Amino acid sequence: MKIVLTGSLGNISKPLTEILVKAGHQITLISTDPNKQARIQAMGAQPAIGSIQDLPFLIKTFTGADIVYCMNPLNFTMRDLDAWDSNLDNYIRAIRQTGVKRVIVLSGWIAHLLNSVRPEKKFEALQDVSITFVRPGPFYSNFYHLKDMIRQQRMIVSNYGDEDMVAFVAPEDIAAAIVEEINTPAVAGTKVTYVASEELTCNQAAQIIGEAIGIPDLQWKAIPGEQVKQGLEATGVSPEVAGLLVEMQANMHNGKAQQDYYLNRPVLGKRKLRDFAREYATWYHQN
Template structure:
């Protein structure tokens, strides 16, 4: 198949590229970084240098392809988080114009619950395309962003945590699930696939990470959403972005995220948090 991947050579798209090239597919990887061109080619894929915010570029790149993978990470440092929605609109329009019949869209296990942005609604106007929303839980790699908090406060603080159950996901397992989805026929319309590697409470996850890095009493503390939002804004995060982040976390704390997840519970992936924690510990002590 002729497949287009977004996400450059990130945590998901790099292993996904490796899987699809090995399977013999014709893979094009979109990246905004011209310096990635050689690395993409070395992996056996074709680079397409451009931005997903550029609709004509997307249309050109999607033309003649069988499957597209749409990945649009939220930039919480941006002043206007609705750029994320506009990029999703670009994906949908490029799919409609080019007539691509299969799309895999990375959203997240709380995407359907959000009030401030609506990533999945953007694809409802594609009745002739089989669209699968891949909904992973929080990535293991999110712990990289918590390094300073852990080191300085010896705890993790958010408006979810403690005994809240989280379906953590390894990027490698997400890539494997996306590749499997691409190779699975699907009827036109909207579909959902959850992805998880290990189901743990936040307290259990903190203990695993803490033991690995030498802080065995590491805790994951829950604070009110208003307090978390104020703290985020104090670090320079825009009120809009801080509100989105606390909204996402609140849906993990109040059980809404877990409700639909359990109704569509996936087979868990191979990579467990302890596997990641060993690598994280090496990185943590070097940075």
């Protein structure tokens, strides 16, 4: 099949490309970085160098595809959400104009609960298209962003934590779940696939990370959302984006994220947090 992937050579799209090329699919991988063109070609994929913000480029790249995989990661350095939201609109326009019939969207396990943005609703407006929303939990790699907090405060703080259960996930397991979805016959309309590698309370996760880095009493504390929002804004995050992050975390603390997840519980992936923690510890002590 002709499959178009977004995400360049990121933690999900790189292993996804490798698996799909090996399986004999014709893969086009979108990247904004022309320096990655040779690496993409060496993997056996066709590079498409451009931006998803460029609608004509997206239409050209999607033309003739059997499946497109769409991701639109949130960048917390942006000043507002308009650019992020416009990327979704470009996806919708390109899919409609090119007649792509199967779409796999990287979403998130709280995406359907958000009020400030509604990413899945935009795709649900597509007619005669098979759409799968892949909803992973928080990535293991998020711990990389917590390095300074852990070093300075010797704890993790957010507006979820303590005994809140989180379905953590490794990017490799997300790639495997997308491959499984591609190999599953398409269904009419929309469907949801959750992805998780390990279900842990925040305190359990903190203990695993803490033991690996030499802070065995590391804890993960839940604090009020307004306090988190003020802290984010103090680091330069815009009020709009900070508010979205707090809203996302609130749904993990109030139990709403877990409700639908438990009703559609996936088979857990292979990579566990202790596997990641060993790599994280090496990085933590070198940076």
